[in-house]
Amino acid sequence: MYCETDEDLCELVNRARKYTEYGKVANYIPALGRAEQSDLAIALYYKDGHCVKAGDVEKKFTLQSVSKVLTLALAIMDQGEEEVFRKVGMEPTGDPFNSIAKLETQIPAKPLNPMINAGALVVTNMIEGRSTHEKLGRLLTLIHDLTNNSKIDVDHGVAKSEYETAHLNRSLCYYMKQHGVITGEVEELIDLYTRQCAIQVTCIDLARIGMVLANKGRDPLSNRLILPEGIATIVKTFMVTCGMYNASGEFAIRVGIPAKSGVSGGIIGLVPPNIGVGVYGPSLNEKGNSIAGVKLLEMLSQRYQLSIF
Ligand code: GLN
Numbered sequence: 232m233y234c235e236t237d238e239d240l241c242e243l244v245n246r247a248r249k250y251t252e253y254g255k256v257a258n259y260i261p262a263l264g265r266a267e268q269s270d271l272a273i274a275l276y277y278k279d280g281h282c283v284k285a286g287d288v289e290k291k292f293t294l295q296s297v298s299k300v301l302t303l304a305l306a307i308m309d310q311g312e313e314e315v316f317r318k319v320g321m322e323p324t325g326d327p328f329n330s331i332a333k334l335e336t337q338i339p340a341k342p343l344n345p346m347i348n349a350g351a352l353v354v355t356n357m358i359e360g361r362s363t364h365e366k367l368g369r370l371l372t373l374i375h376d377l378t379n380n381s382k383i384d385v386d387h388g389v390a391k392s393e394y395e396t397a398h399l400n401r402s403l404c405y406y407m408k409q410h411g412v413i414t415g416e417v418e419e420l421i422d423l424y425t426r427q428c429a430i431q432v433t434c435i436d437l438a439r440i441g442m443v444l445a446n447k448g449r450d451p452l453s454n455r456l457i458l459p460e461g462i463a464t465i466v467k468t469f470m471v472t473c474g475m476y477n478a479s480g481e482f483a484i485r486v487g488i489p490a491k492s493g494v495s496g497g498i499i500g501l502v503p504p505n506i507g508v509g510v511y512g513p514s515l516n517e518k519g520n521s522i523a524g525v526k527l528l529e530m531l532s533q534r535y536q537l538s539i540f
Contacts, residue, residue, distance in 0.1 A: 234275060234535050240285035243534070244271055247512075247527035248286075254514035254522030257494040262392035266292070266496065266513035271523050273531070276438035278451045278505035284435060291431045292511050293389045295493030296328060298370075298427045299351040300466050300474075301440075305373055306357040307462050315357060318412055319350045321469075328476045328519060329399050331406065340410035346473035346491065349403045355424045356413040363423045370427055376457045377443050378436040379450070390429035397421055428493075434509035437499040441507025444489075451505075467501065471539075475525075478518045486528045487538025496521045500528060502537045 234240055248271045258264030272286035294301075307315050324343045326332055334340045334349055342350035360366030367385070375381045404417040413420065443450050444467055448458030458466075470489035475482040482490065488508065490500035496513030498521055508531075512524035532538055 233277075234283060234531065237283050237285055240273055240275070240283055240531075243527055243530050244273060244286040247271060247523045247530060250523035250526045251512060251514040254516050256496075256513045257515055257519070260389065260393045260396060260494070262389045263293075263495055263513070268514045270496075271512040271527065272434045272510065273524075273527055274433075274435040274438040274509045276435070276442040276507040276509070278442060278446055280452050282435060282438065287511065288434055290511055291386075291433055292495045292497055292513065293386050293428060293493070294430045294432060294497060295428045295495045296346070296351070297437065297491050297493040297497050297499050298430060299346050299354070300470065300491045300499065301373060301377075302351065302354050302358060302370060302427060303345045303469065304458050304462050304466050305370055306354045307465065308459070309359040310357050312461075312465070315345075315354065318357070319345050319353045323473045323479060325477050329403075331399070331403055334403070334406055340407050340412050342407070342412075344469065344473045346469055347476070348400055349407065352400060352404055352420060352424055353407065353413055355427060356415065356420055358423070363419055363426070366423055367426050371430070373457070374430060374432075374440070376450070376455070377440040378432070379439065379452070380436055383430060383432060383436065385426050386429045386431040389431075390426045393425040393428060394422060397425060400424065432497070434497070434511045437497060437509025438507040439509075441499050441501035441509065442505070443507070445501040445503045445505055445507055447504075467503075470501075475520055476518055478516075478520055478525075482520075482525065483540070486525070486532045487540045488528065488532060489539070490528070492520045492524070494519050496524065498524050498528065502539065506537070
C-alpha cells in the first residue's frame with residue numbers, strides 16, 4: 232500500500248505536529264535558533280517522478296549533518312573505498328555526534344564512522360579540488376544532479392554563524408591533525424565543512440536525493456548514473472547503522488528505514504527500491520534528531536509498512 236495523496240500525508244503531519252512542542256530548536260549555531268519551532272513538513276518522492284507532500288514544504292533549511300552522506304559518497308568517488316576507510320571507521324558509536332571522547336581511545340585517532348563530526352571532518356578533508364571553492368563546487372554539482380535542482384546553494388549567514396562558533400569541531404580537527412589523520416590547514420577545512428553544512432534545501436530536495444539512493448544511485452527520470460551502485464550501498468548502510476547518531480538502534484526498530492538527520496531538523500530517508508523521503512522539523516529531541524519528524528516517520532512507516540526489516 233502506497234501513500235498516494237497529499238491528504239494522506241497531511242493527516243499524519245497534523246497528528247505529529249504537536250510533538251514539536253516537546254523539543255527545542257538548536258541554537259549552538261546561533262543562526263539556526265531563528266527557525267520556527269512548530270514547523271513540520273514531509274515529502275515522498277517516487278521513482279516515477281510522483282511526489283506527495285504535506286506541511287511547511289516550502290520552508291528552506293540547511294543540510295547540516297545530512298551533508299555527511301553526500302560528502303562520504305563524493306570522497307569515496309575521489310579516493311576509493313580503501314583509502315577512505317583507512318582514515319575513518321565503519322562502526323556505530325553510542326556517543327553524541329560531536330563527542331571527542333572516543334578519539335583518544337582509538338589508535339591512531341581514527342574516528343569510528345563518517346556520520347559523526349570527527350569522521351565527517353576526515354571525509355571532507357579527502358574531497359578533491361585545488362581550492363575550497365572548487366571542492367564546494369563539486370559537492371554542489373553532485374547535489375544539483377541528485378535533486379535535479381541547480382538553484383541549490385549555500386546559506387552564507389548560517390555558514391558564517393557556524394564558522395564563528397565551531398570551536399569544538401576545530402578541536403576535533405587539531406587533535407586529528409596532530410595524529411596525522413587529517414592534513415592541511417584546519418581553518419580551511421572548517422570553512423569548507425561549515426559551508427557544506429549550510430547548503431540550503433527543502434524537504435522535496437531531500438526526498439529526491441533519497442529516491443536516487445533507493446534506486447541504487449541512478450536517476451530513474453533521466454536514466455543517468457549519478458553514484459556508482461556500490462557507493463550508494465555503502466552510504467545507505469551507514470544511514471541504517473549510524474544515521475540517527477546514538478538513536479540509530481531505536482530508530483531502526485521503530486521506523487526501520489535508512490535515514491540521516493541534521494541539527495537544522497532535516498531528515499533524509501529512503502525505502503528501496505523506489506521511495507525517497509524528506510522531512511523538516513527544527514524542534515529537536517535531546518539526541519539532536521527532529522522530535523516530530525521522527526514521530527512522523529514512525530507513523531508513516533507503520534501505516535504503509537515501510538520498514539526494510
Ligand atoms: N554543522 C553541525 C555541526 O558540526 C552539524 C551537526 C549535526 O547536524 N548534527 O555541529
